[in-house]
Amino acid sequence: MAYRTSDKVRDKKDAKRTAMMQTAVQVFAEKGYHAATVRDIVQKAGVAIGTFYFYFPDKETLFVYLYEETGEFLAQTLEQAISSKTVLHQQVAAAVQAYVNIALYEPAVVHLMLVGGIGAVPSLHEKRSGFRERMAQMWQRPLDFATDEGKLPDQNTRRSAEMIAGACDEAILNLIAQPNAEESGVATVRDITLFVLRGLGYNSSAE
Template sequence: MQLRLPGARRGTKRDATRRALLESALNVFGEKGYHRAAVDEIVSRAGRSKGTAYFHFPSKEAIFRALVRELASYLVERVERELDDEPTAIHRLDAALLSVIDIFTKHRTLARVTLVEVAGAGRAFGDDLLFVRQQFAALIRRHLDAAVAEGALEPCDTDLIATAWFGAISEIVVHWLHDPDRGPLHMTYPALRHLLLQSVGIDINQLPSDRIPAHA
């Protein structure tokens, strides 16, 4: 799991410590959830001391917030990177869905923290709580807007649709997280894809189907 560390020059010792702490935090928060995760465990797994954690972050909450922001950036950046050579906005939406499914399949802890823990950490955290969700919905929305601009889509409430799509995807992933035995996440891709695209009136046959088996 490679974390992106914006605004900090890489390779310094300070940076390595910060990264070690966040990486450990990802695991502990992912396993225990925010409240049951103890700072003591985060630092011990990171091979640092408690004082160091409080040298780098003012509070446990700040560690969590920083982690969520890193994860959101990582996720959005990595998904967007895969969309570059898609010809149309609709293709990019399609590719984004596949990409997200792929990432979550490979990084369950990331999925758990960004989709489940963030919701439960409580509104005490203010707006940061919804950071990942907003980032992601914004990504979907951008490409929906592009599709409208391209004329592939009727003008519509892209904000609402992006939110709804994110909710749908999130719910499916959360179910899969909770009970992975019901088959790999990739299995749901064709049906989910069909559902989402059809919801905005896109004929599934507009898209070449040769892309599907690529990841499946």
């Protein structure tokens, strides 16, 4: 009886869960973990507070999950962009482009990772450290590769990677703070890519 419709119901439930998670990401991104209350989330989602606890075990678990999930998405997207290219200047350009795309299309993702999850629960510190570590390593890999190939001068590639990550974050955070960010997207990608490649001492003429 109820079985016939169960598929439809399950789909609807999944859709609602997803919708609530997106709402939660926005609220967390906007206010940060502590300042965002469960009541804030359910109000924005238009459901009762009990509904939150029907879908998620508790606030902290959801936040950690969202943070990991979002970080995973962001990191994988950038990693794929890098993997899709073979020479450094294309890798950097692709990754920066991907980052900017995400920032323009889903700014909450960027906010959650860079702003929302700070000063929160102890278990978050590790997650946040883990994410920053992953981003650094992601940038470091192509640098080491290019160094091996003689495309980069000798340098502490780990530190360079950190600086690239920091430079991207800051430029992108400033980008999405602008009223009409989309228009500046292309220029931003170009500026960041150029700055990064120069900063690395990349010899573009060598190709």
